[in-house]
Amino acid sequence: MTDTVTIRRPDDWHLHLRDGEMLEGVTPASARHFGRAIIMPNLVPPVVTKADAAAYRARIVSALPEGSSFQPLMTLYLTEETDPEDVAAAFEEKVALAVKLYPAGATTNSQSGVRDIDKVMNVLERMAEIGMTFCVHGEVTDPEVDIFDREAVFIERVLEPLRERLPQLRVTMEHITTQNGVDYVTGADGNIAASITTHHLMINRNAILAGGIRPHYYCLPVAKRERHRLALRQAATSGDPRFFLGTDSAPHPTDAKETACGCAGIFTAPNTMSCLAHVFEEEGALGQLEGFTSRHGAEWYGLPVSEETITLAKQTEPVAYPATVETGAGPVTVFDPMVPLYWAASA
Ligand SMILES: NC(=O)N[C@@H](CC(=O)O)C(=O)O
Numbered sequence: 001m002t003d004t005v006t007i008r009r010p011d012d013w014h015l016h017l018r019d020g021e022m023l024e025g026v027t028p029a030s031a032r033h034f035g036r037a038i039i040m041p042n043l044v045p046p047v048v049t050k051a052d053a054a055a056y057r058a059r060i061v062s063a064l065p066e067g068s069s070f071q072p073l074m075t076l077y078l079t080e081e082t083d084p085e086d087v088a089a090a091f092e093e094k095v096a097l098a099v100k101l102y103p104a105g106a107t108t109n110s111q112s113g114v115r116d117i118d119k120v121m122n123v124l125e126r127m128a129e130i131g132m133t134f135c136v137h138g139e140v141t142d143p144e145v146d147i148f149d150r151e152a153v154f155i156e157r158v159l160e161p162l163r164e165r166l167p168q169l170r171v172t173m174e175h176i177t178t179q180n181g182v183d184y185v186t187g188a189d190g191n192i193a194a195s196i197t198t199h200h201l202m203i204n205r206n207a208i209l210a211g212g213i214r215p216h217y218y219c220l221p222v223a224k225r226e227r228h229r230l231a232l233r234q235a236a237t238s239g240d241p242r243f244f245l246g247t248d249s250a251p252h253p254t255d256a257k258e259t260a261c262g263c264a265g266i267f268t269a270p271n272t273m274s275c276l277a278h279v280f281e282e283e284g285a286l287g288q289l290e291g292f293t294s295r296h297g298a299e300w301y302g303l304p305v306s307e308e309t310i311t312l313a314k315q316t317e318p319v320a321y322p323a324t325v326e327t328g329a330g331p332v333t334v335f336d337p338m339v340p341l342y343w344a345a346s347a
């Protein structure tokens with residue numbers, strides 16, 4: 001007998017689809033299982049204004065496979081020049097769901113990001129007024145701070161002071177990677193939630209560095225030590241509605257990762273649901289999978305949950321995924337979870 005789990009169609013609350021030929025090549029993998037996704041705005045140049053977001057959304061929709069009802073939910077990239085009125089109009093007209101903070105220099109394509117949070121307080125105050133969510137890449141960029149500590153230090157130096165100053169602001173801590181991130185969310189009074197990626201539930205930093213350097217496991221925030229991975233697993237499978245899936249599937253051409261200074265980002269879109277079913281089964285928590293992938297995020301963003309379903313079926317043989325997805329921008333290496341995956345997801 002095959003084991004099956006049927007859940008509401010999942011949503012991806014943090015996704016990179018890029019643009020041009022890469023967008024064309026990678027979008028079908030997300031549209032296959034996911035109903036909606038929050039699309040990251042870190043293009044070059046970034047998606048800053050309401051008009052940028054509307055144009056980018058149209059490009060995504062044209063890259064969708066025939067008949068797909070996948071809904072891209074757009075974000076605006078916060079700069080020190082962002083106009084609060086444009087942001088409010090984008091939210092009220094449902095062009096953008098959230099604003100994204102990239103501390104300048106923190107991650108891929110973050111050069112136009114924020115250097116001084118004081119310079120964007122006018123935008124954040126406006127967002128707090130209208131209930132628009134602030135999605136945060138939570139790492140400090142201070143070169144004095146060790147890369148493995150940058151998330152924990154961000155919480156202390158940036159996030160906590162900001163939330164004291166503007167408690168009404170709704171904040172999503174994106175792709176948390178530490179026990180500190182989990183504890184901060186569970187200990188907070190309200191107006192905060194966190195997304196967790198697929199890969200941070202599966203790998204710790206040994207995957208990147210032990211026995212040879214493996215660039216396809218390099219992403220930001222970088223994977224931490226095992227105890228942090230276990231804290232993320234505990235949070236994801238706990239049923240706590242403040243934690244939900246944001247895959248952070250972040251495609252780069254393989255040759256941009258397999259090089260002397262490789263890009264950060266892991267491409268998990270094709271096998272995410274198989275990976276998550278594997279993780280939740282290991283944790284004895286398959287019953288919590290639907291909350292994590294299909295309910296908590298929608299509730300946090302004030303959107304209806306999906307009325308469609310997908311079914312995960314446990315196979316007797318491992319499910320085969322291609323090692324790479326070919327795109328017009330070059331081949332992209334698919335996340336290798338280092339364990340056989342037995343759960344297949346229906347479209
Ligand atoms: N996660 C990553 O390692 N990379 C992301 C950027 C990001 O989400 O920080 C990308 O755009 O490639």
Ligand SMILES: [Zn+2]
Pocket residue numbers: 107137174175220221
């Ligand atoms: Zn990020």
Ligand SMILES: [Zn+2]
Pocket residue numbers: 014015016040248250
């Ligand atoms: Zn990301």
